[in-house]
Amino acid sequence: MSEKEAADRSIREFGFNMVASDKISMNRTIPDTRMEECKYWHYPKTLPSASVILVFHNEGWSTLVRTVHSVIDMSPPELLHEIVMVDDFSDKEHLKTRLEDYLKQFHGKVKLYRNKERLGLIGTRTLGAQYATGDAIVFLDAHCECNRNWLPPLLARIAYDRTILAIPVIDGIDFDNFRYNPVYSGRELFRGIFEWGFLYKESKVPGKTLLERQHQSEAYKSPTHAGGLFAIDRKYFFELGAYDPGLQIWGGENFELSFKIWQCGGSVEWVPCSHVGHVYRNSMPYGFGKINPKIPVVLLNYMRLWKCGWIQSTVNTFTPENPPYVVTQLETSPSS
Numbered sequence: 001m002s003e004k005e006a007a008d009r010s011i012r013e014f015g016f017n018m019v020a021s022d023k024i025s026m027n028r029t030i031p032d033t034r035m036e037e038c039k040y041w042h043y044p045k046t047l048p049s050a051s052v053i054l055v056f057h058n059e060g061w062s063t064l065v066r067t068v069h070s071v072i073d074m075s076p077p078e079l080l081h082e083i084v085m086v087d088d089f090s091d092k093e094h095l096k097t098r099l100e101d102y103l104k105q106f107h108g109k110v111k112l113y114r115n116k117e118r119l120g121l122i123g124t125r126t127l128g129a130q131y132a133t134g135d136a137i138v139f140l141d142a143h144c145e146c147n148r149n150w151l152p153p154l155l156a157r158i159a160y161d162r163t164i165l166a167i168p169v170i171d172g173i174d175f176d177n178f179r180y181n182p183v184y185s186g187r188e189l190f191r192g193i194f195e196w197g198f199l200y201k202e203s204k205v206p207g208k209t210l211l212e213r214q215h216q217s218e219a220y221k222s223p224t225h226a227g228g229l230f231a232i233d234r235k236y237f238f239e240l241g242a243y244d245p246g247l248q249i250w251g252g253e254n255f256e257l258s259f260k261i262w263q264c265g266g267s268v269e270w271v272p273c274s275h276v277g278h279v280y281r282n283s284m285p286y287g288f289g290k291i292n293p294k295i296p297v298v299l300l301n302y303m304r305l306w307k308c309g310w311i312q313s314t315v316n317t318f319t320p321e322n323p324p325y326v327v328t329q330l331e332t333s334p335s336s
Contacts, residue, residue, distance in 0.1 A: 015281030120249030163266030227254025251298030
């Protein structure tokens with residue numbers, strides 16, 4: 001109870017109970033939440049190299065650094081090409097010289113870049129992909145913990161088909177006490193969907209989709225995904241046009257990327273044998289820099305996404321050289 005005031009203050013500042021987080025080891029043991037089948041899969045010896053991209057803005061110290069340790073500790077060193085950290089114009093003192101000095105212990109495995117102005121999650125992730133040099137890019141939020149053998153199942157899907165966007169099963173980490181728990185119970189499988197208002201939801205995978213597989217732990221296709229954690233072939237990401245540069249800060253980028261992939265011949269897959277824990281914030285403690293819209297920026301992105309999606313749906317033939325999603329006249333109404 002003597003720490004409650006500091007804990008409440010940290011939740012308001014960072015969205016997490018940093019008093020609790022700071023007491024936890026950088027390499028704690030978390031429960032293995034995979035299906036039993038996953039322990040017996042054999043993956044190809046040759047897999048794409050991975051650049052793990054972590055975008056952060058005014059992140060708490062221990063949640064950010066624990067993410068770095070987790071990626072390194074839980075990834076096969078021959079597959080982890082690098083960790084690319086991109087600071088989206090943070091102003092917290094602990095994210096300046098202290099962070100730079102701390103990262104030196106990883107001997108160049110972790111590379112730190114800094115934005116000169118606040119760009120938001122979407123634009124900064126595209127920059128991170130440009131900085132990356134691995135075969136595949138893996139986007140994680142800056143407050144994650146990777147579970148056992150999380151990386152090979154994702155890279156195996158990309159090795160099988162470079163147009164697959166591979167998604168790990170996301171476990172939950174409590175923002176207050178940092179308890180690690182699976183979000184889904186039992187053997188039921190879920191996939192990402194959305195409502196007409198672009199509200200992201202998840203539903204049980206239909207039986208027809210499940211019957212297409214031989215094993216319960218096999219990857220399966222999904223209409224979309226939450227957007228925070230996924231792996232994709234780096235060159236394919238840019239062939240798709242990366243993220244739409246017209247999307248601001250965050251929100252809707254998961255739908256935009258999913259729609260482009262499906263319309264350009266790729267697929268979105270959930271990979272049950274890859275598990276990553278994610279801390280869900282109590283609230284959003286950050287502002288949006290120079291952007292101060294009259295309506296929430298997420299809704300602006302949804303409106304742009306709807307307009308671009310309508311234009312995409314009218315195109316029948318597209319190639320990487322002539323993609324359908326480059327929209328230069330958003331003022332044009334559907335009636336014209």
